[in-house]
Amino acid sequence: MEVLAIEKLTEREKEVLVLIKKDATISREEIANKLEISESAVGTYIHHLSTKGYLLGRGYIIAPEKKVVIAGGANLDIKGYSPNYIKGSSSPGWIKESPGGVARNIAEDLALLEQEVVLLTAVSSDHFGEQLKEETKAVGVDISHFKITSAQENKTGVYLAHLDQNGDLIGAVNDMRILKKIDINYLNEKRKIIETSSMLIFDTNLEESSISFLLELARDKKMIKIADAVSVEKALKLKNKLIYLDYLRANLDEIEVLLGLVKMEASGTTQKLNIKDRMQRLEKFYSENKHLPEMIISAGKKGVYYLSRNKEKVKLEHFKAPEINSEEIVETTGAGDALTAGFVAGIMNKKSIQESIELGIKASTLTIKSELTCNPDLSELV
Structure with a gap:
């Protein structure tokens, strides 16, 4: 589009x-x-x-204006790093805070890539919320449409993560209850902002009813619609809604569960198929189900796959991940969000799909080399 x-x-x-x-x-x-x-x-x-x-x-x-509207999660990331992680024990390390949330991360990354971005989310008037507002606005994201609740009513969302010596996630807790405030009433108030955008992105941190309402608002509008699946469990909110999307950005586990190819409890850990066989299975399912949107599928060190359809012909393209020394990897949090942002920035700048995916991979690569969820060096890609 x-x-x-x-x-x-x-x-x-x-x-x-x-x-x-x-x-x-x-x-x-x-x-x-x-x-x-x-x-x-x-x-x-x-x-x-x-x-x-x-x-x-x-x-x-x-x-429609040449702006991107993003709806979804914004929270404070609190990350604990254990260079010598000891399971079942208190591990020496350090703790850092930074703005986070899938939608918010994508918005910041897009602003760094010089896109006009409006973020629709909810934060509290507590100190975490003030911090999120201040730091998100500072990078150029339009935060004027935030839903602000009282500190007594709700707490700003928090993502509490524990990472090992390789920067990989050991475990996490996220408190995103405030996102229930991004409800139909709030989205209806913002409908003019949504309906006059040239691209709508949302993450599945939203309530399913809010996702349905967003897609209804956007159904007959000349805009590109993209969903970010966020997680295996939350991706299921998109079931029976894929027909209304132009693109789905997700990892392979999320897509397999969403499409019913794998049960959720078997995802990622108990599968015996290798990546090649899994992609062949997905490609076959895609060819048999013509209502599915185009898919940008992240597969970690295996790179990114792009699944699309030209009339009756299904096309699966593979984009290799760049080789990175383990010493360069700081952490992987935010890499998927950067992939989405880079892809979107490419589309907004009228690049080809292939060029846009390559830009997303570059953004993702820069992100895992930084301790920040959104690497300021993304601006160098513009």
């Missing part, structure tokens, strides 16, 4: 467009009064907005 390219606006045209976005039924006289200009001038600005592609036809129908 092609992203709409539209010309830049003058300051006065921006003011007129802001008023129309707030009230699509506003009259020229009302606009003239608010801006203290003549009605004929308003007519000229509206004509410019139409010719530049910001308004479509009559009735001030607002065209």
